[in-house]
Amino acid sequence: MEEFMSKWNNSKQFTIDVLNAMPDDGMDYKTDPEAMSFREQIHHIGTAINVISQGFLMGKDPGFSIDLATASKADLADYIAKCYDYG
Secondary structure (H helix, E strand, O other): OHHHHHHHHHHHHHHHHHHHHOOHHHOOOOOOOOOOOHHHHHHHHHHHHHHHHHHHOOOOOOOOOOOOOOOOHHHHHHHHHHHHHHO
């Protein structure tokens, strides 16, 4: 379990570091018009953690959410941190 938690915490920090490295004007960048934007992809990571934790680990409602349309980069970083902590 200790090794898993080490990797989990590393993943959390890496995800937040990547998010923080993206300039504010790049948050809606898409590699293709049909692809998720950077903002949407980061949100997707957090949502996947929550859904997997609720569905497979029998977790309760995490008690937090985010309005992606109005979220700042700081809001998104806070959301991701909470998702990792919940998972």
